[in-house]
Amino acid sequence: MLRRNLMRKSFFGLALSALLFALCVPVEAQETKKIPRIGILPPGPISERMHLWEAFRQGLRELGYVEGQNIALVFPSAEVKPERLPRFAAELVSLNVAIIVAGGTVAVQAARDATKTIPIVTPIITDPVEAGLVANLARPGGNITGLTLISMQLSGKRLELLREVVPRISRVAVLSNPAALNATLQMKETKLASQAFGIQLQGLELRDVDDFEKAFHAAIRERANALIALDDPLIFTHRALIVNLAVKNRLPAIYGFKEFVELGGLMSYAGNLSDMYRRAAIYVDKILKGAKPADLPVEQPTKFEFIVNLKAAKQIGLNIPPNVLARADRVIR
Numbered sequence: 001m002l003r004r005n006l007m008r009k010s011f012f013g014l015a016l017s018a019l020l021f022a023l024c025v026p027v028e029a030q031e032t033k034k035i036p037r038i039g040i041l042p043p044g045p046i047s048e049r050m051h052l053w054e055a056f057r058q059g060l061r062e063l064g065y066v067e068g069q070n071i072a073l074v075f076p077s078a079e080v081k082p083e084r085l086p087r088f089a090a091e092l093v094s095l096n097v098a099i100i101v102a103g104g105t106v107a108v109q110a111a112r113d114a115t116k117t118i119p120i121v122t123p124i125i126t127d128p129v130e131a132g133l134v135a136n137l138a139r140p141g142g143n144i145t146g147l148t149l150i151s152m153q154l155s156g157k158r159l160e161l162l163r164e165v166v167p168r169i170s171r172v173a174v175l176s177n178p179a180a181l182n183a184t185l186q187m188k189e190t191k192l193a194s195q196a197f198g199i200q201l202q203g204l205e206l207r208d209v210d211d212f213e214k215a216f217h218a219a220i221r222e223r224a225n226a227l228i229a230l231d232d233p234l235i236f237t238h239r240a241l242i243v244n245l246a247v248k249n250r251l252p253a254i255y256g257f258k259e260f261v262e263l264g265g266l267m268s269y270a271g272n273l274s275d276m277y278r279r280a281a282i283y284v285d286k287i288l289k290g291a292k293p294a295d296l297p298v299e300q301p302t303k304f305e306f307i308v309n310l311k312a313a314k315q316i317g318l319n320i321p322p323n324v325l326a327r328a329d330r331v332i333r
Contacts, residue, residue: 039092043104043233059281085110122146123280126182156193173219227253271301
């Protein structure tokens with residue numbers, strides 16, 4: 001029995017290693033014949049975003065693309081950190097990929113700085129117009145197009161949902177990464193929404209993982225009633241830590257993505273990330289068939305998901321009102 005268990009563990013370990021290698025293998029090992037190469041530029045560790053890139057792959061398969069036969073995906077040769085993005089973007093340009101698929105504002109900026117000619121498709125970006133990456137959503141101009149998350153416009157709705165769950169809310173802690181442009185834009189909109197609701201905000205800046213514990217201590221010290229986590233690659237990467245700290249400190253929290261709620265977070269309200277990554281394949285297909293990024297409108301989400309985790313509510317001693325539950329697209333019990 002012991003030998004069988006060891007063999008089973010060895011098998012799964014090898015399978016996981018093979019998957020990670022397949023994601024990160026450089027182009028020299030991937031390219032066996034002349035097929036379009038798509039450069040992948042994630043905003044953070046691939047290991048925390050595997051399901052999103054698999055959704056992108058699924059979108060390609062639905063359009064008739066088969067890796068190794070009529071398309072090749074070129075992933076970074078090492079784990080991604082924000083400070084390495086310019087280097088990885090330059091590597092993709094040097095490999096003369098047909099398209100760069102860049103996830104998030106910071107990755108799109110790195111790709112844009114590396115090339116003005118290779119088409120750049122983004123599955124997710126906060127506001128490309130405010131960030132100065134496209135001229136407008138209808139006709140982007142330049143070499144960038146894709147999908148926008150419009151996170152800023154969701155700030156008011158997220159605060160509204162928090163108020164319904166915590167009626168006497170007066171002070172909300174906001175997790176943000178001050179180094180990210182998209183976080184700055186989101187924070188501006190969140191402040192405007194908070195003024196309309198008469199809520200005070202407590203900004204908690206996160207630059208690396210060492211800041212997370214300190215941020216939550218500050219929130220409790222200043223008597224925050226609830227928490228909002230802005231949409232940012234650093235925050236998404238460390239979502240498990242954030243969710244655990246929110247539960248530990250009994251802070252009702254709302255997040256931008258369902259991935260937080262699936263890990264034990266209380267609520268989320270936003271577009272479906274996996275669906276956006278899957279739809280990014282449509283842009284890749286159109287560009288490979290001759291369309292120009294400048295002429296392809298940036299797509300906005302048509303459906304937003306509101307997800308509630310009743311297990312998380314019970315952990316922090318919170319009752320979710322029936323009228324709030326009735327509006328949820330999904331309830332985790």
